[in-house]
Amino acid sequence: MSPMRTLATAGRVLLQIRNDPRTIALLLVVPSLLIGLVAWIFDETPVFDRIGPAMLALFPFIVMFLVTSIATLRERRSGTLERLLSMPMGRGDFILGYTLAFGLLAVIQTAIAVGYATWVCRLEIEESVLLLFAVAIADALLGTALGLLASAFARTEFQVVQFMPVFVFPQILLGGIFLPRDQLPDVLETIGDWLPLSHAIDALTAVSTGNEDAAYIWLRILFIGCWIIGAIIVGSLTLRRRTP
Amino acid sequence: MNLCPGERTIHQTFGGPSHLTCPIIGGLIHSMTSIAIQTRSLRIRRGSNIVIDRLDLEVPRGAIVGLLGPSGSGKTTLMRAIVGVQVVKSGTVSVMGQPAGAASLRHRVGYMTQLASIYEDLSVRQNLRYFARIQGAPKSDVDRVIDRTDLGGQADQLARTLSGGQANRVSLAAAMLGSPDVLVLDEPTVGLDPVLRSDLWNIFRRLADEGSTLLVSSHVMDEATLCDRLLLMREGAVIADTTPSELLETTGAATAEDAFLRIITYDSAAARRILTSTSKAAPGKGRTRGAQ
Numbered sequence: 001m002s003p004m005r006t007l008a009t010a011g012r013v014l015l016q017i018r019n020d021p022r023t024i025a026l027l028l029v030v031p032s033l034l035i036g037l038v039a040w041i042f043d044e045t046p047v048f049d050r051i052g053p054a055m056l057a058l059f060p061f062i063v064m065f066l067v068t069s070i071a072t073l074r075e076r077r078s079g080t081l082e083r084l085l086s087m088p089m090g091r092g093d094f095i096l097g098y099t100l101a102f103g104l105l106a107v108i109q110t111a112i113a114v115g116y117a118t119w120v121c122r123l124e125i126e127e128s129v130l131l132l133f134a135v136a137i138a139d140a141l142l143g144t145a146l147g148l149l150a151s152a153f154a155r156t157e158f159q160v161v162q163f164m165p166v167f168v169f170p171q172i173l174l175g176g177i178f179l180p181r182d183q184l185p186d187v188l189e190t191i192g193d194w195l196p197l198s199h200a201i202d203a204l205t206a207v208s209t210g211n212e213d214a215a216y217i218w219l220r221i222l223f224i225g226c227w228i229i230g231a232i233i234v235g236s237l238t239l240r241r242r243t244p
Numbered sequence: 245m246n247l248c249p250g251e252r253t254i255h256q257t258f259g260g261p262s263h264l265t266c267p268i269i270g271g272l273i274h275s276m277t278s279i280a281i282q283t284r285s286l287r288i289r290r291g292s293n294i295v296i297d298r299l300d301l302e303v304p305r306g307a308i309v310g311l312l313g314p315s316g317s318g319k320t321t322l323m324r325a326i327v328g329v330q331v332v333k334s335g336t337v338s339v340m341g342q343p344a345g346a347a348s349l350r351h352r353v354g355y356m357t358q359l360a361s362i363y364e365d366l367s368v369r370q371n372l373r374y375f376a377r378i379q380g381a382p383k384s385d386v387d388r389v390i391d392r393t394d395l396g397g398q399a400d401q402l403a404r405t406l407s408g409g410q411a412n413r414v415s416l417a418a419a420m421l422g423s424p425d426v427l428v429l430d431e432p433t434v435g436l437d438p439v440l441r442s443d444l445w446n447i448f449r450r451l452a453d454e455g456s457t458l459l460v461s462s463h464v465m466d467e468a469t470l471c472d473r474l475l476l477m478r479e480g481a482v483i484a485d486t487t488p489s490e491l492l493e494t495t496g497a498a499t500a501e502d503a504f505l506r507i508i509t510y511d512s513a514a515a516r517r518i519l520t521s522t523s524k525a526a527p528g529k530g531r532t533r534g535a536q
Contacts, residue, residue, distance in 0.1 A: 008377035015374075016365045019402065079361035083418070086327040087378050088350040242345065244290060244331045 001090035009097025013071070014104070027067070028109055031059035032116040039121035052123040053204035054177045056113055056132070060106045060140035061197060062168055068102055068147030069160045076151070082243075091236045099144050099232065106140025107133070126210025131217050135203045138224040142196050145231035152238035171197035196227035279341075280305040280426050280457035281326055286335035288321050288480075295321045296480040298335070303459055303473075305425075308452045310468050311461040313477030314508060319461040320358060322477070323428050326459065327355040339426055351380055354419035356429045360411040361418075364404035368395055368414050371403055372421065381422035389417040392447060409440045416444070420451070427451065429460045433467065445470050465501035478508055 017023055035055050042048040075081040084094065114132055117123040125132060146167050154160035174184065174192035181192045192198050203220035206212040281303035288296040296318045303309045311319050324330035325337050328345020337344035339353060362371045372386045390399055393413040398406060403414060412432060419427055429448075433441045445467070448458050452472070460471065468474055469488045476484040484491070484507060488500065497503035 005378055008374060012363070012366070012370075012374040015370055016363060019365045019367075078364075079357040079359040080363060082324075082329055082357055083355060083361045083375075084378060086329050086350065086353065086355040087375070088347070088380055089378050242329055242331045 001092040001096075005089060005093040006096045006100065009093055010100035010104075013098055013101035017101075017105070023067075027063060027105060028112055031063065031109060031113040034059065035113060035117050036121060039117075039123075048121065049124055049208070050205075051177055052117060052121070053132075053208040054175070054201045056110070056117060056136055057139050057197065057200040057204045058172065058177075059113060060110050060136050061143040061200070062164070063109065064102050064106055064140045064143030065147040065150070065168060066161075066164060067105075068098060068144045069151040069154070069163060070157065072098065072148055072151035073154055073157065073160045085239075085241045091239045091241070094239065095148055095232055095236050098148060099141060102144040103137065103141050106144070107137055110136035110140065123208065125208050127207040127214070127217070131214060132204065132207045134221055135200055135207065135217065135224075138221050138228070139197075139200045141228050142200070142224055142231070145228045145235060148235040149231050149238065152235060168197075171195045174198065175201045177201060196224045199223045278304055280339065281459065282336075282338050283322075283325070284336045286322075286325065286337055287333040288318075288325060288330060289333045290321060294333075294480065296325075299480070299482060301475065301482055301485075303457060303475075305457050306452060306455050307472035308448055308458045308460060308470070309473045309475060310471035311459055311475050311477060312463065312465065312468055312504065313461075315463060317477040318480040319477055320430055321480075323355075323430050323459065323461060326426075327353055327428050329355075351422055352425045354421070354424035354427045356415050356419040356427070356432055358430045358434070360403075360408075360415045362403050362411065362414050365402065367400050367402055368406070368417075369399045371414060372417055375418045376421045379422040385421050385423075389420045392420065392450075393417040394443070409436045412436065413444070416447070423454075423456070425456060427456055427458045429458060431461050431463070433462060433464060441467070465499070465504050468500035468504070476504065476507060483507060 017027075035052070038055055039048045039052065042051075072081075075084075081094075085091075110133060114129065114136065118125055118129075150163040150167055151160055154163055174181070174188055174195055175198040176192065181189050181198065184192060199220040203217045203224075206217050206220075279302050281301070283299050283301040286296055286299040286301075287294060299322070301322075311322070313319055321330060325332055326339060326344055328337075328349070339349055342349050363374075366374070368390065369386065372389060373383070376383065376386050390396055393416055395410065395413055395417060398410055403411060406414065416429070416432055419429065433444055436444070441464070448460065449470075452458055460467075462468075468491070471488060474484070474486050474488060474491060475482050476486070486494070491500065491503050492498070495503040495506050497506055
């Protein structure tokens with residue numbers, strides 16, 4: 001692995017996206033539009049203040065999961081990954097390069113979504129906006145890391161899209177948006193407590209309500225960080241230089 | 245018909261040193277001197293099929309070696325093994341005396357896959373700049389390979405807007421970055437018109453003249469005559485290791501295509517002749533063409 005090759009890869013991924021303006025527009029605008037829609041649906045009820053923060057956790061995660069898993073699958077199928085792996089390219093360079101590039105996109109995407117949610121949709125944020133950013137970025141990186149992992153198990157575009165429900169929906173269902181986790185059946189509550197998106201949702205809710213201190217939130221970010229590192233390690237193990 | 249520019253060099257440099265016949269020390273010296281690629285009882289399985297079975301092969305340095313055979317004969321699998329991205333069941337593959345796929349080899353071997361293997365949403369120059377940084381090649385190399393593959397006019401065009409032949413040349417340009425010692429080119433001329441094909445072969449010849457070893461797969465038999473040596477594959481085995489003129493001579497065919505058909509379909513007399521002539525093709529016959 002070398003920082004030069006990692007940065008070259010991140011730069012190349014960003015360059016590819018820059019050459020595709022429609023993708024940039026979709027990446028940056030769609031989350032805000034959906035948050036606006038949810039705010040509108042629950043207009044004049046207290047519901048948006050409760051689930052609004054969770055929405056901020058969901059979008060960077062889902063979008064980055066999809067974008068990353070498809071981008072990596074394209075590399076596998078177009079032969080570019082095979083070319084790279086026959087070159088002096090570390091597997092870590094490849095994965096970290098993607099993580100860096102999409103992490104940066106996630107920061108921009110989150111900035112727009114948070115700005116829109118707080119200024120236009122009047123979402124209350126009690127804690128510092130900085131903490132909110134930290135959580136959302138961790139969340140987006142989690143999406144990137146899991147997307148890389150998922151693409152290793154997909155052979156076709158059809159499969160990789162099907163992996164979204166597999167990796168993402170259970171986390172949404174068990175994360176406490178629909179029903180607070182402590183009201184779930186015991187087994188599901190335990191599972192939910194170990195899923196990373198639950199902690200992202202907890203952390204963002206805490207940021208917006210101000211019911212918990214910063215240490216509580218950082219602990220949640222740390223938990224997500226462990227998942228990210230785990231997914232990156234497993235992802236780089238599934239990235240084989242030699243394939244059958 | 246016989247364009248064979250390699251003929252001249254081959255006959256001039258034939259005749260490997262006789263001490264190479266000692267199997268153990270000879271093998272060692274081979275790997276250090278004249279042999280670019282060597283496989284020893286290589287077996288590769290894909291799915292439940294044995295695609296390559298106990299393959300012994302030697303590719304001399306500084307030559308263009310054509311790897312010919314019908315589709316499905318194991319050419320791509322063999323090439324993948326040589327660049328070190330193929331899981332090998334047993335046996336060895338060595339390139340420039342080192343095990344294929346070794347980290348130290350990765351900047352010495354250029355690989356052009358059958359697909360163009362470039363990023364469609366990057367321009368030609370952006371593609372090559374990225375691959376140059378990964379390969380550890382100097383930045384000036386990008387302009388050199390663009391120039392060599394005659395892509396100057398398309399340098400800032402997005403790869404997805406290129407024609408098939410242009411995309412192919414970008415892929416070749418990427419493989420040429422860092423001037424690797426060994427170039428493994430998987431059907432580089434497939435689907436190209438005769439003019440483009442002859443352009444590419446001119447590039448290959450120039451690379452070989454500069455000392456690179458090229459392993460080029462093809463199923464266009466005309467191209468066989470442009471190679472220095474030929475390896476004919478069928479069902480995962482090399483059924484002939486020969487030179488273009490030897491191929492025509494031993495089979496008595498008028499064209500490479502005809503010769504190949506005779507061998508593939510086991511025109512028995514011709515096949516036996518060529519098989520026996522290659523099994524004897526020890527040093528004196530040109531297997532061990534010296535490095536220049």
